[in-house]
Amino acid sequence: MSGSVGGRKLMPQQSTVWTRRQNAVAVRRACKMYGPKSSRHIVLDSLNMTVPKGCIYGLLGASGCGKTTLLSCIVGRRRLNSGEIWVLGGQPGSKGSGVPGPRVGYMPQELALYGEFTIKETLKYFGWIAGMSTEDIETRTTFLLDLLQLPFPERHVKNLSGGQQRRVSMAATFLHEPELLILDEPTSGVDPVLRQKIWNYLVELVASKTTTVIITTHYIDETKQATTVGLMRGGKFLAEESPEELLRRYNSDSLEDAFLKLSILQNRGKRRRSSITSSVLAANAASIPELQDMPDFETQSEISGEFGDNMSLANVKVGTGSEPPSPTTDPVPPEDEVESSWTDNLKVYTSHHMKALIWKNMLWMCRNIGVLIFTIAMPIFQTTFFCLAIGHDPAGLKLAVVNNERPGMVSCEYNQSCYTDDLGCRYLDHLATRKHDLIPYDSYDEALYALKKGWAWGIVDIPYNFSSYLTERLEMGKNADDVAVNGSDIDIQLDMSNKQIAVLLQRDFVLALEEFAKSMAESCNISANLISLPVKFQDPVYGPRIPNFTNFAAPGVMLTIVFFLSVALTSGTMLIERNEGILERCLVSGITGVEILSSHVVTQFIIMVCQAFMVVFFAVYVYNVEVVGSLFTAMVLIILSGTCGMTYGFAVSCVCDSERNAVYLALGSFLPFVMLCGIIWPVEGMNSILRTVAWFLPLTLSTESLRSVLGRGWGMDSPQVYGGFISTGIWILIYLLASVLILKYKKG
Numbered sequence: 001m002s003g004s005v006g007g008r009k010l011m012p013q014q015s016t017v018w019t020r021r022q023n024a025v026a027v028r029r030a031c032k033m034y035g036p037k038s039s040r041h042i043v044l045d046s047l048n049m050t051v052p053k054g055c056i057y058g059l060l061g062a063s064g065c066g067k068t069t070l071l072s073c074i075v076g077r078r079r080l081n082s083g084e085i086w087v088l089g090g091q092p093g094s095k096g097s098g099v100p101g102p103r104v105g106y107m108p109q110e111l112a113l114y115g116e117f118t119i120k121e122t123l124k125y126f127g128w129i130a131g132m133s134t135e136d137i138e139t140r141t142t143f144l145l146d147l148l149q150l151p152f153p154e155r156h157v158k159n160l161s162g163g164q165q166r167r168v169s170m171a172a173t174f175l176h177e178p179e180l181l182i183l184d185e186p187t188s189g190v191d192p193v194l195r196q197k198i199w200n201y202l203v204e205l206v207a208s209k210t211t212t213v214i215i216t217t218h219y220i221d222e223t224k225q226a227t228t229v230g231l232m233r234g235g236k237f238l239a240e241e242s243p244e245e246l247l248r249r250y251n252s253d254s255l256e257d258a259f260l261k262l263s264i265l266q267n268r269g270k271r272r273r274s275s276i277t278s279s280v281l282a283a284n285a286a287s288i289p290e291l292q293d294m295p296d297f298e299t300q301s302e303i304s305g306e307f308g309d310n311m312s313l314a315n316v317k318v319g320t321g322s323e324p325p326s327p328t329t330d331p332v333p334p335e336d337e338v339e340s341s342w343t344d345n346l347k348v349y350t351s352h353h354m355k356a357l358i359w360k361n362m363l364w365m366c367r368n369i370g371v372l373i374f375t376i377a378m379p380i381f382q383t384t385f386f387c388l389a390i391g392h393d394p395a396g397l398k399l400a401v402v403n404n405e406r407p408g409m410v411s412c413e414y415n416q417s418c419y420t421d422d423l424g425c426r427y428l429d430h431l432a433t434r435k436h437d438l439i440p441y442d443s444y445d446e447a448l449y450a451l452k453k454g455w456a457w458g459i460v461d462i463p464y465n466f467s468s469y470l471t472e473r474l475e476m477g478k479n480a481d482d483v484a485v486n487g488s489d490i491d492i493q494l495d496m497s498n499k500q501i502a503v504l505l506q507r508d509f510v511l512a513l514e515e516f517a518k519s520m521a522e523s524c525n526i527s528a529n530l531i532s533l534p535v536k537f538q539d540p541v542y543g544p545r546i547p548n549f550t551n552f553a554a555p556g557v558m559l560t561i562v563f564f565l566s567v568a569l570t571s572g573t574m575l576i577e578r579n580e581g582i583l584e585r586c587l588v589s590g591i592t593g594v595e596i597l598s599s600h601v602v603t604q605f606i607i608m609v610c611q612a613f614m615v616v617f618f619a620v621y622v623y624n625v626e627v628v629g630s631l632f633t634a635m636v637l638i639i640l641s642g643t644c645g646m647t648y649g650f651a652v653s654c655v656c657d658s659e660r661n662a663v664y665l666a667l668g669s670f671l672p673f674v675m676l677c678g679i680i681w682p683v684e685g686m687n688s689i690l691r692t693v694a695w696f697l698p699l700t701l702s703t704e705s706l707r708s709v710l711g712r713g714w715g716m717d718s719p720q721v722y723g724g725f726i727s728t729g730i731w732i733l734i735y736l737l738a739s740v741l742i743l744k745y746k747k748g
Ligand SMILES: Nc1ncnc2c1ncn2[C@@H]1O[C@H](COP(=O)(O)OP(=O)(O)OP(=O)(O)O)[C@@H](O)[C@H]1O
Pocket: 034, 035, 041, 043, 061, 062, 063, 064, 065, 066, 067, 068, 069, 070, 109, 748
């Protein structure tokens, strides 16, 4: 059919959905921009591209012109701002399209390989992902090693040269013989002889008409063997034609020369939306001698896809006028009807994907000895540091003693009888058992000077005639005069700037006094109760008589160690995978985000369980952290918390684009977690607003829960215990959901 629109003559064409589906790749009116609205960078500008099945399509263009962007849109890793892409019969990501999946082999520009793996292991991994049997992988490996002149299969990828590494990447793409090969600069760094060999192989592949190759390269002339080349510039194709036709039409002896001429024309010419070739040629033919020689440029073929699906440019006749035909604006066609049952939706996992992923994760761990040591040693170090450094009573504190009863003496032989004149020494003796360092001073002023200088934490001032006044006070009782009462007081003055030390000294002064009183009562044959404080602390229901900060903080610290080690390990592993382009490559090959997450869940979970065991073993059996309740319940809670850390690590790696950002985010959340989750200070002591927030944080309820299990011996029937389990479970779901959603929608 032909027609006329606005005076322009339209040529017959077969621009149908059907033809789009027949092509290996069809791109229509593709627009892709980067950056914010204020400074948009247009990379693809209404670009059309048609790659018929069974051809080699050479995608050429200057560095930064958008080749990689176009390819990553074709493989479904980036989204167009507008326009359509059809790959192997469907739009990327839809059922019936080849992408993502093993029908497409994608070799990204980055290496996207694990340096720690050998060539053989690398190919095994990608072969398993594609669903190949191990025998088939071995057969193909032998063939590809020979074709690509790769060294021994046992060589580690990181020890290969740059060119060899790229060839391993190429072998991984060729391995499963996909229908569509998309190769982003596969031959860079490859010597000319081998380059020729690779091209010969590609020609051989497409000869069967079952394989299609799209290849980008900077070596323009190597694409002479391509069936079609697309010359890309300014977000469009300058031409999309067979190399022979381009050379002929532009009277060039090299493609580079043809490209140069086209570029000059584009620069000079009026840029029309379509058919830049013909219109620009018409305007500039006179000024470019070679172009004048071209006999029939009015009837030159149009840039392909502009008009639909007519791939052979030479076959597309332009109308009589210089105006190009207006492009058709087909509506977006419906997806292919692909039969699927409801059970297909439940098939989130593919067994060969999971096998490959878990094997790869384990192998990666074993090969990264540093990470392995970190993984094993960190929980032990951290538990050891905590148990040895935190919560123990400060010892050897210096106390300035002014013993006016026995000047200059802090330790003296004293009489054990009831009536004696050295009770001051007797009190000091009890004080000395608290392991403090008693330093004698001659006068109060000297002791005060020492206290002000920081040479002592407190002054113990025993008055003259302390013993006689104290005896009088005890004997006279309510009849004792003020002189006796005041004269029997030991004056204590403390440096209270350090709360922990001050509270400890206050406690020790009182404990020493209680012991002193008890021994006095025994000596004087009176009831000890008579001279003790009229407040009695009975045996505590939970916990020891003298509580220990280590026991208080240990549950939260154990959870924090396991939680944050999981965050670090998981986010680190995920980001390494993502930043080296491996994740991208895996996603294109059909592995889903859920599978990647799950494979990491399995491997990281095994590691995390080992870490949890080590933390508990060292805390409980080596450093004697008190455990009253069920160790099993405690272990389950710690493992659950580690799982929560893993899922948080996934979310961090999904949100952050670089390891540095992930470190900032993980570190940035570490301190708030430690401060707000009641790990080092009771939640009850927080600011009331923060306290409310704290209950919703991942480690608060679990810390309380673990404390109740370890310190009180409570079980799962207690709301305080199961509350921790429920809260951690909810956080795991939140982080998992967030990770999956981010992975799904954050394609750029
Ligand atoms: N994620 C991104 N955000 C912003 N700009 C980007 C992004 N990715 C690519 N670009 C820009 O888009 C343009 C096209 O990049 P692209 O990588 O597609 O070029 P290319 O033709 O493949 O280059 P080369 O041949 O050097 O690989 C470049 O100017 C690049 O800076």
